[in-house]
Amino acid sequence: MKPFIPDIILPTTVVGSYPAKPRRTLKSLFDPLHFAVEEAVSLQKKAGITIISDGQVRGDMIGVFASKLPGIRGSDVIGRVMPPDQAITIKDTAYAARQHPYVKAIVTGPSTIAYGLRLQTRLYRNKDELVPDIASALAVEAQGLSKTGAVMLQIDEPILSTGATDIDVAKKAVATIAESVSIPVCLHACGNIAHIIDDLLAMPIDILDFEGCVNPENLASFSGKELKDRYIGYGIVDSSSPVLEPADVVRQRLWKGIDILGPERILPDPDCGLRMHTPESAYAKLARLCGVVEEVRQELGGAVKNL
Template sequence: MSLPPVLLPTTVVGSYPPVEGRGLWSRLDPHRAARETAVSDQLRAGVEIVSDGQVRADMISAFAGHLPGVRDGRVIGRIEPPARPITVEDTRYALSVAPFVKGILTGPTTLAHALHLDTRVYRDRQDLALDLAAVLAREARALVGEGVCMLQVDEPILSTGAADPAAAGEAIGRIASGLSVPVALHACGPVGEMIDDLLRYPVQVLDLEFAGHPGNLEVVAARELGDKRIGLGAVVSSSDEVETVGTIRARVERGVAAFGPGRLLVDPDCGLRMRSREAAFAKLSRMVEAVREVRAEL
């Protein structure tokens, strides 16, 4: 599947505020209502590439909690694939109601640094990350098989300086290899110290924060991007304060001036899980409105 045939396609980084379910269905699956609400809200806001909302757990537990070899946040043995894919069921639901859906994985290096290494099976976290990447590669192939239009790997650890960037790139490459859809890497924070490493990664999209970290625009625009596209974080995700359409539009216009409209996807800076539902919906709605205004001028 290809991306939406429009300039400046709108999307999300992934997570959405979970709502509490009620009734019989919530007893069978306490996250069903949250999943349906997350997808519905994205579509009502006008977002073109939606996610499943990532409503079941935080980004670490959502994956690590299902992996043989991990118990209570501790790596106690060799990492093995789970009995069934972790995110396919929720992604399949999103695909049943939306034409364009992205699959989302927590990156292997972020997972490796979040878990306590309590076994001699792995020499170090880089070694662990490669086995995590192998498991996540299976998950990625399953998501592509379901029909996602792109795959996103979230690696917030990269901006901390705690991880070796070359090793992280190797792990990402093991996930991205052979996939038939574009792969995006989402990284948080200022990218000045890591942009050259990110540009070497075997991904088609770099999804970065440009609203909360406006200095990233100059840093990235000064590089030769080749055929890489940019996910332009145009909405601050760290606060419930909802920016005006004009503020968001100005950010998108700066992105267009720096990179050209054909290179950009537009989304919030990061996931919206910690925001109120009202703020998250308003942020997405205004982002979509701002993008539509910019498109009308192109």
């Protein structure tokens, strides 16, 4: 199996979000959050992240997409959900791709969006009936994102581990988006995924990203599984706490992952997004992640040549 990015073992990445820090400038009169996008991109690069995001600074993960979909007003579904009239996050992703060779584009998953909304129309009897239309709408955005130069598309589905949504409906929705693009597709699932690991691995995705810090049992659930050529995004830095973990703790997590998954398929990252951190805490977390990974790369030097 080849590394995800040629000649780079253990390419680091982020789950997506970064603290938004608006600044008052002349440019901010037209786009109050453009500086926040610029800063998020710059600081991810400075920290040493291999595959960055645009920072996802423009709002909460549900609202930023739902607010642009016809058929949704606020948090209410008032009619048939349709594709967006205009691009939602494509501009920010394209900006990031102009600044850095490796960028992940991100959409919030259809099931997570559906279960964050209220049904105020009889067109949908329940939220699972809403999911396919949201998936079709997001597929249009995904197609645009895939043309920005991004090296992967990530679908965020934190709700899957809760059991609130129908996993078969979620599978079909993920497939709708994944099959609409030609770039590798990543699924990020929060929480304890051990009980749904087989369902997640059955989805048409190239990368499965999970939390490895607050839910360490997730890593063990991969033992003995047939992963084929699938890559694994493995959270080795705790995004739920502002505390900066010692390098030895992060290193131990990474080596455990290497023992189970092998170094060639791991994309080390934080457990989840860093939006709720201060900019200083978020940067420190990413710098710690990259520092540890670089040390492990050096330790793997002899083995990497044989991959």
